[in-house]
Amino acid sequence: MTTEARRHQLQDNLNRTREAIAAACADAGRAPESVRLIAVTKTFPAADAAALYGIGQLDLGENRDQEAAPKAAELAAQSLEPVWHFVGQLQRNKVASVAGYADWVHSVDRGRLVDALARARKTGPRGGLNVLLQVSLDGDTSRGGTPIGELEPLAEQVAGSDSLRLRGVMAVAPLGWEPAKAFALLNECSEAVRRVDPAAAEVSAGMSGDFREAIACGATMVRLGRNVLGEREAMA
Structure with missing residues (x-):
């Protein structure tokens, strides 16, 4: 597909997506305007990310640093500056890299990760890093997320950092749960x-199959x- 044809396809898809969000x-x-669209560009080339930026989609999401870091560098080399959202599980050995390009990290779920991000961001040139706390709504932390009972202490830890900005919460609806039940619980977590910081009001919730329910329950980011971007190829 030619670059121009792909740009038109992305524009059509983006228009339909924004209309669906507006309807929800x-x-x-x-x-x-109370809901912010994060276009998740994982597995798609940097050219697609650049095209989206060029047609006005400024918020872009990635979930693996090994793909996100070179993609962010390629756009920066073109003097393109999207707002990068890291939305995947984050390992501490990737913290320094992610802190170098990300504007938001949606998946902070443990104290050691808070400490590592705070140190990495403090030594960089980019100012405070926007942090969302990922919540494990069902208590199964193997898929990422902090248990609900540990959420407020973690929030206090982020709020006490001078290089991190506590912005709110994030979650993925647990397998087998009704999305409305999951996102209503996330709203309680918000x-x-x-209570720790009244300004930390962002709620990142909802993906392709359940964003309407997330919006109904108060999501501010989907x-x-x-x-x-269309269907993805299987990841290697």
Whole structure:
């Protein structure tokens, strides 16, 4: 597919996605600008990320540093500056790399990761890093996320850092759960974090199959890939 044809395809997909978000907001009695679209570009080339930026989609998401870091560097070399959101599970050996390009990290879920991010960001040139706390809604932390009972102490740890900015919460609906149940519980978790910092009101929830339910339950960010970029090839 030619670059121009792909750009038109991305524009059409983006328009449809924004219309779907606006419709979900209308159903929930919310303004469409209250929900921020994160276009997740994982497994797609840097050319697609650059094209999205060029048509006005400034928030881009990635979930693996080994793919995200070179993609971010390639766009930076073109003087393109999207807002990069790291949305995948983050290992401490990748912290220094992620802290170098990410504007937001959605998956902070343990104290040692907070400490590592704070140190890495403090020594970099980019200022404070926006942090969302990933919550394990069902308590199974093997898929990432902090248990609900440990959320407020973790929030206090982030809030006490001078190089991190506590912004809110993130979750993925557990397997087998009704999305509405999951995101209603996440909204309660958001209230707990806002007791630590009232400004930490962002709620990152909802992917391609459940973003409408997430918006109905108060999500302020939705993480969509397939809707905008099309079907992905299987990852190696």
